[in-house]
Amino acid sequence: MTRPHLRFFAAAVLLGLGCSVFAVTLVRATVYAPAEPEAPAPKGQGLSRTQFSEQPARLRIPSLGVDAHVQDVGIAKSGRMAVPSNYTDVGWYRYGPAPGSVGSAVLDGHIDNGFGLGGVFRRLGELRPGDEILLETAGGEELRFVVEEASVYEVADVPVDRIFNRNDAARLNLITCEGVWDGESRSYSERLVVYAVLR
Amino acid sequence: MTRTKKFLSRAGAAALMTLAAPLAFAQTTTSTTTPGVPDTGVGGDAITTMAVLGVSAIAAIAAAMYLSYRGALGQ
Numbered sequence: 001m002t003r004p005h006l007r008f009f010a011a012a013v014l015l016g017l018g019c020s021v022f023a024v025t026l027v028r029a030t031v032y033a034p035a036e037p038e039a040p041a042p043k044g045q046g047l048s049r050t051q052f053s054e055q056p057a058r059l060r061i062p063s064l065g066v067d068a069h070v071q072d073v074g075i076a077k078s079g080r081m082a083v084p085s086n087y088t089d090v091g092w093y094r095y096g097p098a099p100g101s102v103g104s105a106v107l108d109g110h111i112d113n114g115f116g117l118g119g120v121f122r123r124l125g126e127l128r129p130g131d132e133i134l135l136e137t138a139g140g141e142e143l144r145f146v147v148e149e150a151s152v153y154e155v156a157d158v159p160v161d162r163i164f165n166r167n168d169a170a171r172l173n174l175i176t177c178e179g180v181w182d183g184e185s186r187s188y189s190e191r192l193v194v195y196a197v198l199r
Numbered sequence: 200m201t202r203t204k205k206f207l208s209r210a211g212a213a214a215l216m217t218l219a220a221p222l223a224f225a226q227t228t229t230s231t232t233t234p235g236v237p238d239t240g241v242g243g244d245a246i247t248t249m250a251v252l253g254v255s256a257i258a259a260i261a262a263a264m265y266l267s268y269r270g271a272l273g274q
Contacts (some may be wrong), residue, residue, distance in 0.1 A: 008269060011262040018259025022252055029248045034241060081234040095232055098201045112242030115249070121239065160261045165233060175236070181243025188240045 029114025033086055036076035042095060054098040058105060059090050060134040062129030064123045070107065070135075081175075083108055085121040096164055100143045100198060101137050104171045105163055111177045111188070121176035125150065125192055133172060133196050143149075145172045145196035152178050158191050170198035 026036055056070040073082035073091035084091040090109040097103030110119030116193070127133075133145040163173050179190030 004269075008266070011265045014258050014261035015266065018255045018257075018262060021255035022259060025248060025251045025255065029241075029252075064200055064204045072244075076237075079235045081237040083237050091237075093234070095234075108237040108239050111240045114241050114244060116242035116245035119240070155236060158209065160233055160236065175239070177238070177240030181240075181245065187238050190245065191236050191239075 025114075031086060033057050033083060033113070035083055035085055036078055036080075038074045038082050039077045039079075041074065050094070050098040053091065053137060054100065055094075055138045055139075056092050056099050056107070056135050057138045058136040060136070061127070061131070062134070064126060064129050066120060066123075068109070068120050071197060073108070081108055082108065084165075087113040090120055093164070094146055098137075099145075099172055100137070100141075100170055102167060102170050103134045104166045104173055106173045106175065108162055108175045119176075121174065121192075123176060124194060125152075125178065126174050133174070135172065143162070143172075144199050147194055147196045149195045150192065151195070152192050153192050154179075155187070158193070161195055172196045172198070 004054055055072065059068045059070055060066065069089045070083045071089050071090050072094040073084060076082045081093055082091060087110045090107045092099070093106040093108075097105050099105040109121035109124075111121050111124070112119045126144040127146050127147050127150055129149060131147040133147065134142045135145065139144065163175065173196070174194040176192050177188035177190070179188045181187075182189055
């Protein structure tokens with residue numbers, strides 16, 4: 001191969017590579033959120049525990065202007081609750097109870113996208129006790145929850161048992177990131193949790 | 200007498216293990232079904248994201264300009 005041909009070939013490869021990296025980075029930053037692969041379902045657990053009609057389909061928070069599609073998510077391989085595959089949907093923890101049943105149904109959502117622009121739960125911290133959260137099930141039923149409390153925790157201090165295992169009422173807990181970005185762990189330093197109860 | 204004592208102590212240990220088994224299982228189940236906190240933010244990587252976009256765009260544009268220049272020369 002002569003030198004001009006080599007340069008032509010290198011330029012063509014660079015063009016293809018540059019376009020591919022640009023497109024993939026842009027899509028990951030704005031459309032598809034980077035997500036760890038999910039671990040297999042824990043023994044005895046699974047989506048089949050919840051009837052399809054009881055599964056949440058849409059989340060509305062009128063005071064924040066949120067109207068989001070609900071995906072069902074499980075546990076990531078790292079052991080963390082998995083996250084929705086984009087920045088505009090929310091994720092319902094499918095191994096927990098269905099919203100409206102006694103127990104703690106948990107939804108998570110992104111606070112921002114790859115450009116630092118607002119995700120679905122960008123304004124979650126503005127919720128105050130008494131605010132309304134509406135959840136529509138796949139069967140068309142609308143459940144009305146009322147915010148009881150909003151708390152911010154350091155990542156190491158997040159009370160996961162309180163968030164996932166409180167069984168004294170039909171609860172809905174929303175969780176998102178908060179705090180400052182830690183470049184080493186590539187994560188935010190805190191989590192914001194909004195606790196709501198069925199009315 | 201000694202044999203009877205041994206038998207009783209073994210039977211006692213076996214009974215304890217049988218009683219403790221469901222408890223151990225319950226603990227395992229709880230720990231596997233309660234997940235850790237989710238990672239719901241990626242905005243801190245915005246500068247890296249923009250840098251990657253910029254470098255890849257410059258590389259693609261430079262390569263495209265070179266190819267069009269070569270095409271214009273008919274080489």
